[in-house]
Amino acid sequence: MCYVxxxxxxxxxxxxxxxxxxxxxxxxxxxxxxxxxGPATDPQLDAWRDLPIAQQPTWREHPDYSASISELGxxxxxxxxxxxxxxxxxxxAAAQGKAFxxxxxxxxxxxxxxxxxxxxxRVKTILQMAVVLTYGASMPVIKMGRMAGQFAxxxxxxxxxxxxxxxxxxxxxxxxxxxxxxxxxAHDPKRLVxxxxxxxxxxNLIRAFTQGGFAxxxxxxxxxxxxxxxxxxxxxxQLAGEIDSAIRFMDACGADFEALKRTEFFASHxxxxxxxxxxxxxxxxxxxxxxxxxGHFLWIGERTRQLDHAHVDxxxxxxxxxxxxxxxxxxxxDALELIEKLDPNREPxxxxxxxxxxxxxxREKLPxxxxxxxxxxxxxxxxxxxxxxxxxxxxxGYKTRKFDDVMDExxxxxxxxxxxxxxxGGLHVEMTGDDVAECLGGADPIRQEQFDDLYESVxxxxxxxxxxxxxxxxxxxxxxxxxxx
Ligand code: PEP
Ligand code: MN
Numbered sequence: 114m115c116y117v118x119x120x121x122x123x124x125x126x127x128x129x130x131x132x133x134x135x136x137x138x139x140x141x142x143x144x145x146x147x148x149x150x151g152p153a154t155d156p157q158l159d160a161w162r163d164l165p166i167a168q169q170p171t172w173r174e175h176p177d178y179s180a181s182i183s184e185l186g187x188x189x190x191x192x193x194x195x196x197x198x199x200x201x202x203x204x205x206a207a208a209q210g211k212a213f214x215x216x217x218x219x220x221x222x223x224x225x226x227x228x229x230x231x232x233x234x235r236v237k238t239i240l241q242m243a244v245v246l247t248y249g250a251s252m253p254v255i256k257m258g259r260m261a262g263q264f265a266x267x268x269x270x271x272x273x274x275x276x277x278x279x280x281x282x283x284x285x286x287x288x289x290x291x292x293x294x295x296x297x298x299a300h301d302p303k304r305l306v307x308x309x310x311x312x313x314x315x316x317n318l319i320r321a322f323t324q325g326g327f328a329x330x331x332x333x334x335x336x337x338x339x340x341x342x343x344x345x346x347x348x349x350x351q352l353a354g355e356i357d358s359a360i361r362f363m364d365a366c367g368a369d370f371e372a373l374k375r376t377e378f379f380a381s382h383x384x385x386x387x388x389x390x391x392x393x394x395x396x397x398x399x400x401x402x403x404x405x406x407x408g409h410f411l412w413i414g415e416r417t418r419q420l421d422h423a424h425v426d427x428x429x430x431x432x433x434x435x436x437x438x439x440x441x442x443x444x445x446x447d448a449l450e451l452i453e454k455l456d457p458n459r460e461p462x463x464x465x466x467x468x469x470x471x472x473x474x475x476r477e478k479l480p481x482x483x484x485x486x487x488x489x490x491x492x493x494x495x496x497x498x499x500x501x502x503x504x505x506x507x508x509x510g511y512k513t514r515k516f517d518d519v520m521d522e523x524x525x526x527x528x529x530x531x532x533x534x535x536x537x538g539g540l541h542v543e544m545t546g547d548d549v550a551e552c553l554g555g556a557d558p559i560r561q562e563q564f565d566d567l568y569e570s571v572x573x574x575x576x577x578x579x580x581x582x583x584x585x586x587x588x589x590x591x592x593x594x595x596x597x598x
Contacts, residue, residue, distance in 0.1 A: 148194055148395035152186045153403040158394060158430055161387055166423035168267045168385060168416060170288045170300040181302040185309055185392035190406030191261070191316055192380060194397035194432070200379050200409045201434045203255045205462030207538040208494040213250045213592070214465075214539025215243050216381060216410075216496070217581070218259030220573035221266050224286045227311045232318050233327075234546025235260065238578050240323075240333045240376070241340075242585035246540075248356045249589025251596055255379070256323075259543070261315040262382035262408045264308045265389070266572055267416045283571065286311075287386060291571050305389050312407070316380055323378040330373040334360055340582045345557035349586040352593075381410035381436075385417065387427055394431055405431040412436030412467060415501070420450050429455050436465040441474040441502060445485035452491045465494040467541050468526070471502025472518045475525035483535050496539035497526035504573065507553065507561045513574045516554035520587055527591055540588060544576040545569075555580040 172178055206212040217239050219226070236258070243254040264287035273282045273293070280298040283291050287308040290297030322328065334356060340346055341353050364370070384390045384405065393407040405411055405428075415438040417424040428435050435455055439448065448466065456464040466486070470478050475497075486493060499522035500514060507513045523540065530537040550559045550567035551574035559577065568574075576584060 148190050148397050148404065148406060150187075151395070152392055153394045153396040155396075155403060155430075158391065158403055158427070160430070161391075161423035161427040164421065164423040164426055165419070166387065167419070168284075168414075169387070170284060170302075172300040172302045175300070175302050178302045181305045182388060182392050184306050185389065188309055188393075190393065190395050190404075191309070191312055192406050192409050194395075194399065194402075194404045194406070196379075197404055197409050197433050199377070200255075201460075201462035203253075203377070203462070204410075204434050204465060204494050206253070207255060208461060208492050208536065210536035210538070212253045212255055212538075213246060214255045214257060214494065214496055214541075215239065215246055216257040216259060216539065216541045217242070217544045218263060219545060219570070219575060220259075220263075220543045221285050221571055222260065222263045222311075222315075223291075223571060224264075224307060224311050227315050229318060231545075231547065232260075232315055233322060234578070235544075236319055236322050236327075236378070236546075237333075237336065238544065238546035238581050239378075240328055241336055242581055244330065244333050245337070245352070245356065245582070245585040245589045246592065248359060249352070249592035249596075251593075255539070256376060257379040257381050257410060258319065259381060259541075261312040261319065261380040262308070264311070265383065265385040267383075267385060267414050285572075287389065302388075305386070305392075308389065309393070312380075319378055319380070324375050326374050328374060328376040328378075329370070331360060331364075331370065337582065340579060343557055343579070346579075346583065346586075348556065349583070352586055352590060379409040381412065382408050383414050384411035384424065384428060385414060387423060390427065397432070402432045403430060405433050408433075410434050410436060410465075412438060412465070414438050415440045415469065418451065420447070420454060425451070425454055434462055434465065436467050436496070438467045438469055438498065438501070439482070441470045441478050443478075443482060445482055448482055448486050449489055449491075452486065452489065452493065456491070456493070459491055461492065462494070464491075465496055465539075467496045467498045469498040469501040470522065470525075472499070472521035472525060474502065475522050476529060479526070479529045480533060483529065483533050487533065487535055494538045495530065495535065496541050497523055497537065498541040499523045499526070500541075500543045500573065507564065509561050509564060511551075511561065511564045511568055511574070513561070513564070514552045516552055516559075516576070516580055516583075519552070519576070520584065523584070523588060524591070527595070531595065540584075542576060542581070542584065543573055544581040546578050546581075548579075549575065549577045551575050551577065552580060555583055
């Protein structure tokens with residue numbers, strides 16, 4: 114693959130990193146139920162350093178590199194091992210058709226975008242979608258943000274050229290800046306610490322919102338009234354009315370709404386920068402096992418899932434539930450080998466396959482993959498990412514996706530699983546709670562003329578608030594009719 118940038122680590126660098134990690138190993142006191150201070154020390158966690166690795170920044174010789182890694186290593190974990198274990202159980206239920214995963218957020222979070230308003234509207238939209246999906250699926254919906262760590266982006270080219278000037282490509286705020294200047298595009302390891310700090314602030318707000326009363330089922334549902342007030346959404350009136358009645362019925366029966374004021378919410382991101390992931394990997398004080406405490410759920414992207422490369426090796430050694438993106442060229446043997454490597458013990462909830470085939474391909478390509486995996490006896494969680502196989506360029510030059518293509522892939526995903534008797538276990542979407550114009554279409558349609566004013570994404574186009582809710586209503590309707598069959 115021409116875009117794969119292979120970097121092999123030098124012995125000198127490895128010795129340095131190991132020394133940094135040993136320093137922060139001193140004076141460790143196990144914290145009950147959490148993790149031992151400092152990065153985990155099992156040498157196997159560094160086996161990836163001797164393997165080919167794609168999509169990494171070129172910053173190992175940078176004067177701030179060692180201090181940044183060392184600082185990350187001394188910071189507290191962002192998530193706790195116990196929470197990660199709970200998520201694994203929830204995902205195991207989804208793999209058995211007893212729960213449904215909703216995973217959503219920006220393609221690339223930005224440091225500037227980590228404001229209270231933007232974070233709350235994204236969490237709010239995910240909660241709104243989840244209520245609608247819970248009703249349609251009649252099963253628990255696992256709520257997960259592509260949030261609090263989604264700062265690194267794989268790129269198809271190392272460079273970008275504008276008007277004859279070539280600079281390093283933007284790789285996400287954790288690596289370099291978006292502005293097209295040599296200073297901004299230089300890879301800066303101090304950004305690793307800034308990403309940690311921004312993730313920590315984001316997660317703090319998410320925890321406050323979802324535990325402090327904001328997630329009350331009744332208010333979350335009442336927010337949907339704004340969406341329903343738009344005549345463009347009249348097709349969803351019946352479903353919205355049914356949810357209303359269901360909540361009133363629960364209220365009348367004396368349901369414990371105090372308990373429904375809080376909800377679980379998990380954080381996830383693509384584990385792309387192994388410098389970051391390794392430094393935040395800690396030993397769980399209860400079990401002695403390594404957990405990557407940068408997020409609850411981590412996934413391996415389509416560009417870095419090579420079996421013998423660094424990403425698969427590193428993630429095979431941490432206890433978090435792991436996702437792998439699978440594109441249209443995935444062979445069943447690839448999937449089976451990934452299962453063997455990432456989930457050798459066939460542990461329920463450990464492995465999620467996030468398929469991103471494209472609406473054109475899904476009905477043709479997915480069946481063989483699902484059939485072979487199922488025949489092998491493995492039980493993975495199948496999730497659809499209907500975004501990444503449906504990216505096009507608009508006539509006026511923006512990277513976009515058509516809402517209809519996105520929905521067509523979702524429908525194809527359900528059709529394939531229905532025909533095979535397997536479980537369509539979740540939805541992975543790039544979305545925001547704001548009124549941006551990045552994806553075309555929807556019932557209250559976004560047109561390309563709106564892009565000049567309302568396109569904000571620094572990477573891939575996201576569904577806006579209304580398009581996200583519309584998707585939830587459509588998927589909910591599909592889940593409801595499956596349940597009735
Ligand atoms: C992404 O999720 O933003 C992404 C780059 O996806 P993929 O690895 O599927 O291309
Ligand atoms: Mn993306």
